[in-house]
Amino acid sequence: MQPLAISRYSIVNCLGAGSRAIADAMRDKRSGLAPCDFETVALDTFIGRVPGLEEARVRPDLGAYDCRNNRLAQIGIELDGFAGAVAQARDRYGAARIGVFLGTSTSGILETELAYRRRDPKTGALPPDYRYTQTHNTFSLADFVRRYLGLQGPAFVVSSACSSTAKVFGNAARMIAAGVCDAAVVGGVDTLCLTTLYGFYSLELTSRGPCRPFDAERDGLSIGEGAGFALLERVEARPEAGAMLLLGIGESCDAYHMSTPHPEGLGALSAMRRALETANLAPADIDYVNLHGTATRTNDAAEDRSVWEMFGSGTPCSSTKGATGHLLGAAGITEIIISILAIEHGLMPGSAHTRRIDPAMKCNYQIEPRNARVKRVLSNSFGFGGSNCSIVLGAAG
């Protein structure tokens, strides 16, 4: 594929707001996970919560869209100079030439969960102030962001569970290659809600403590929330040295089970292979692999197998979910931006909360952060329904 320039990005999650805060947390191997204190949830688990969302509100002219998910979207857009960069791109290309392709898994479903508690005791009707289209519907996020940024190009939401915000890079790359738009806002948001907390608990996939990816005693994931956005544009004829590029993308399905990964990681392997092929790179060209690494028994075992098969036991790799938690639909963009920060700061992230690597693992798993030259990274995101996506990123020059 033709590489695309990632000309601006922004990020927010339980580690902090803005790329500086996230980069510092990676260097210090800090974790933002804490015992679950969300809403009325009574589960013995840890979460990665963004403080202050209960008090936040979206811009008044878009007040109908106010919900936890869109509040976090707005916070993300306003960080790292992202909104300003999009405004400049809008002046350059025209509002109708910039697409908005975002991912989320649960959108503003929390609003509906709360509205169900307020159903009319006689009729069962939802309260009159409940707004389905602007909050719950999966498209709400892209609708909100498109209006917030004043864009008029093509838009939709990809919702393929935990691969959503990685896959949107593929949608944007195709739309730009096909000439439908000149630039695209990609990324997305997922926020805490009862459906995912109680849902993962029902599957016995939530950890009782902070999650410990690739640890011998790992016992499940910690759910978090976060937002991340990236502005994608065509690469200039001679990009500046160090300019950040999307080099490749691979998408695949497991065709195995709705909530359990293929035990041999066949779908994951196929996504990584396609990502390297589209980037025209060999496994040896990758300096660091940011794993999906959810800290469930099955994900980490299957991913280790597929990454070892692809890269052998030399390429350093780690999961950053011990720091952020599993941001579900927002995991892809979050870890893509963490990978960009790894390249920009020359720092391979470690693995917060991982104590002893499972001796069955064969990959070169990094517990401690390490200063090193990182030129190219592969980032994995896998989701329910067997949806896999791998992204290759690199610096120009």
Next chain:
Amino acid sequence: MLAFVEGVGLAGPGLRGWQASRAIFAGKQAYSRAPTAVAASELLPAAERRRAGVPVKLALAAGQEALATAGGDAATTATVFASSSGDCDNLHYILEALDTAERQISPTRFHNSVHNAAAGYWSIATQCRAPSTSLCCHDASFAAGLLEAVSQVAVAGTPVALIAYDHPYPEPLNTVRPIHGDFGMALALAPQATERAVAALDVSFMPREMEASRTADPGLERLRTGVPAARCLPLLAALARGSRETVILEYVAGTHLRVAVTPCS
């Protein structure tokens, strides 16, 4: 962007498959509404067949019909799934459970709640590991799916199956988001004109107000406006008539898609 239609699949109220419905769209047979008849795919393993909700059945039935007509290989064809809301019965069950003291959700209900559940079941049924995406664009979900599918065909140069489906919410959500019927459709799209090609679709994004195409039959028009996935009906009607036509589909906030349909003889 150009793509060639090689097969169509359909399951809707009074529309029992594409082959059986072509005469209705061509205006040669009256449309009469009847509940959508759809069974779980025989291709699913027994456990998955039991767990599959109505939206999965709609998606798989339409997808299988389109690929069977096209003679396409489901195991290697990339897919684009488009739906306004996924499995609405399943979601209602979860929301009700979360409003009880116990808050016990069935694990199967939870994994069926993801928007890409139909894509997951499809890949298990067809043993397909090719790329697949699952989109939502509220009322314009079909248009978004068509734009994405055709861009994949044009850029990757590979066949793509577009599968769009929608299914009503139970109350109380039905009142705030009414969807009037179960509807699933699929298009098997190819990058080149082969002997199987029915028509060429030239799809353009139009960032301006236009008048969206309608269907002539009042019953079909009610279906078109009543179910997001059924916004495809003017395109299906053009394909059934086998004539050269331009179909305008409403897309997001005042934008449209122009679809120039050229029959392949």
